[in-house]
Amino acid sequence: MSILPLLVAEQSELIRQETAVVVLLAIAAGVAVLAKRLRFPYTVALVIAGFGASALGEVVNVSVSPDLILALLVPPLLFEATLALPWKKLRADLFPVMLLALIGTAAGTLVLGALVNQTLGVPWAAAFAFGALISATDPVAVIAFFKQLGAPKRLTVLVEGESLFNDAVAVVAFTLAVKAASGKGFTLAGGVSDFLVVSFGGLAVGIILGYLVGEVFLSRVDDALIETSTTLALAYGSFLLAEDFGLLFGRPDVHFSGILAVVAAGLTVGTIGLKNTSPTTRITLEHFWSLLTFLVNSMVFLVIGLSVTFSDLVNHLDAVAISLVGVIVLRVVLVYGLAEFASRVMPSRHIPAAYRQVMTWGGLRGAISLALVLTMTTPVFDAETVTTVQVMTYGVVLFTLLIQGTTISAVITRLGLAGTGESELAQQRHQARIAMQRAGQLEVNRLGGEGVLLPGMADAFADTYQRDLQTEAEALRTHFRQHPELETAMLLQARRDALVAERAGLTDMSRRSLIDEQVARELTVTLNDRMMALDLLEERWERDAPPTVNPDDEGSTSSTKTGETQ
Amino acid sequence: MTGTAMYVSWGGTGRANGFRRSLRQAEANFDTLVYLAVIDPETFPGLDDRLGQVVQEELKWLLDTQTTLAQQQGSGEGVEIEVIVRSGEVAAQTSEVVAELGVTTVYVGSPDSGRTDDAVATVIEQIRHRTNATVALVDEGDGII
Numbered sequence: 001m002s003i004l005p006l007l008v009a010e011q012s013e014l015i016r017q018e019t020a021v022v023v024l025l026a027i028a029a030g031v032a033v034l035a036k037r038l039r040f041p042y043t044v045a046l047v048i049a050g051f052g053a054s055a056l057g058e059v060v061n062v063s064v065s066p067d068l069i070l071a072l073l074v075p076p077l078l079f080e081a082t083l084a085l086p087w088k089k090l091r092a093d094l095f096p097v098m099l100l101a102l103i104g105t106a107a108g109t110l111v112l113g114a115l116v117n118q119t120l121g122v123p124w125a126a127a128f129a130f131g132a133l134i135s136a137t138d139p140v141a142v143i144a145f146f147k148q149l150g151a152p153k154r155l156t157v158l159v160e161g162e163s164l165f166n167d168a169v170a171v172v173a174f175t176l177a178v179k180a181a182s183g184k185g186f187t188l189a190g191g192v193s194d195f196l197v198v199s200f201g202g203l204a205v206g207i208i209l210g211y212l213v214g215e216v217f218l219s220r221v222d223d224a225l226i227e228t229s230t231t232l233a234l235a236y237g238s239f240l241l242a243e244d245f246g247l248l249f250g251r252p253d254v255h256f257s258g259i260l261a262v263v264a265a266g267l268t269v270g271t272i273g274l275k276n277t278s279p280t281t282r283i284t285l286e287h288f289w290s291l292l293t294f295l296v297n298s299m300v301f302l303v304i305g306l307s308v309t310f311s312d313l314v315n316h317l318d319a320v321a322i323s324l325v326g327v328i329v330l331r332v333v334l335v336y337g338l339a340e341f342a343s344r345v346m347p348s349r350h351i352p353a354a355y356r357q358v359m360t361w362g363g364l365r366g367a368i369s370l371a372l373v374l375t376m377t378t379p380v381f382d383a384e385t386v387t388t389v390q391v392m393t394y395g396v397v398l399f400t401l402l403i404q405g406t407t408i409s410a411v412i413t414r415l416g417l418a419g420t421g422e423s424e425l426a427q428q429r430h431q432a433r434i435a436m437q438r439a440g441q442l443e444v445n446r447l448g449g450e451g452v453l454l455p456g457m458a459d460a461f462a463d464t465y466q467r468d469l470q471t472e473a474e475a476l477r478t479h480f481r482q483h484p485e486l487e488t489a490m491l492l493q494a495r496r497d498a499l500v501a502e503r504a505g506l507t508d509m510s511r512r513s514l515i516d517e518q519v520a521r522e523l524t525v526t527l528n529d530r531m532m533a534l535d536l537l538e539e540r541w542e543r544d545a546p547p548t549v550n551p552d553d554e555g556s557t558s559s560t561k562t563g564e565t566q
Numbered sequence: 567m568t569g570t571a572m573y574v575s576w577g578g579t580g581r582a583n584g585f586r587r588s589l590r591q592a593e594a595n596f597d598t599l600v601y602l603a604v605i606d607p608e609t610f611p612g613l614d615d616r617l618g619q620v621v622q623e624e625l626k627w628l629l630d631t632q633t634t635l636a637q638q639q640g641s642g643e644g645v646e647i648e649v650i651v652r653s654g655e656v657a658a659q660t661s662e663v664v665a666e667l668g669v670t671t672v673y674v675g676s677p678d679s680g681r682t683d684d685a686v687a688t689v690i691e692q693i694r695h696r697t698n699a700t701v702a703l704v705d706e707g708d709g710i711i
Binding site: 481495 | 620623
């Protein structure tokens, strides 16, 4: 038998897949341009593009195996989130975050599973798989609005932290539900035991690997290429090591959660491995991981768009409606209930009502839910169940991203959580003008010094610039007098920038071997402590910062001696 | 113009506005204004000794800058400002510093805009009972009440 036809078929399949990937990348790039122009979070734009992608039909026919989705697409989504969430910031709110992630995901899995089983007749295992995967929240769109609007940092930590851990817990619960569906000797007691072993095993693998890579390797370098490639290897390496842990000891049946290993490795390496990383390297690292996450998100949103057609949605409208109502109602109950409980247990970490509203409405669903549902295939589940669960998931994601995702900024603003108000924009205008005028003045001085400008002309230019600078500086001072809260915010930001610069200076001294390693370590610890202290002070200040004050309104003045009242 | 007044802020970086009000008040009547910032365990729970010490140092650094800035901008000319950061319960720390430095007037910063909640009222009452100083609440929105 000739192998030529086989080779030709293989080559043609390769070209077909390559074409599909190129088309998807082109669409993703187009979506990115559009999202930027419309100032929309890209996940919202992607879900619209994915919806339209079904029209492409046979042109883009991507087949991605369930294992490949879990092993290739999910790890970068979680690892990127850990890098954006330093442990030090997370630690203060770990209790409410873990409550929402653990109890929230467990309740979501059980309640939503029971709901779709009882109302729609979805088999138990598939119903629980749906409950688990739809409990994973996606903060990308919400965080984008937080940044745009200058929302409080603590709110960002709460939303990102919950999402990070509930993603991980949801994946573990989902995997167990799929295992139950495959009927491989699954029992409830065995499932709980498996959950614990798989979870703690995964966490342990991630922490150890993250520590080794961070402490031994990354904490001693400040190089964009090395740190980028090492974190990439760590993200996938920790996943593979946990999943195939038993192979190291000749026990292929022993598996741990690769997803939890990725999360633990990311948090560990982000805390100890990147402490010597200069701002420049960190920016490169963040850009790399943002790009990777964007590509993965694009792939997932477009692939689901290709899998679920408009007629599927119409035919399963009742299923979508029931699951959507269940998701929203449960979100309200869980966020308000658990936030209240956490606030009572830790009054000092009280979660304000406005935060609870944003956390409720900001509970969008996205890439993790879609990636997981794409792994639900026949013959583990029957075809109708697969279609129903896929359509429900897609429907919930569509609604949360399109409706909640586009209205969350109005909610944030209405609740008074948007930090970048008119007064802050006015401050930025003054600052920008000062920076521009300084740059102009420096250039005029340079031209004068080089003899390009006549000395008298250069002096005249410089004087005019100086006058403009003084006017602008006085305007900024007046603005601060009118909005003193901006002064404290600026002071905190400037201090943070100064500490980052101090760290870069220390790294430079260490790299040039001008100081002993022990000295570098001691001072690095001090700097890290100072950063942490600044975070605590800033967070406290944010909690108390008045929304608007008018210092010219002196009001009444009274004072009292001991025991007197005036 | 003689004697020492004190502005008390607790649980944070202090407010530029409340402090400036106190400084303007002090300008007319005192030659020294002590800026006492208290890191109380209620608003900073779970700080170990080392981190507590660093928070104190960092806060001192920020407040030194803030007070210098306020004077550069013309508030409290001629008034000497001393920044003190302490950890512990607010009324107790305030009373101690009042006794140590002979402070005669205490301006207490309100931890929330335009609102005198029970916690603030309690602190003020406690300082009044423990010291002989005049105690006034500096409110963000309405000045000193």
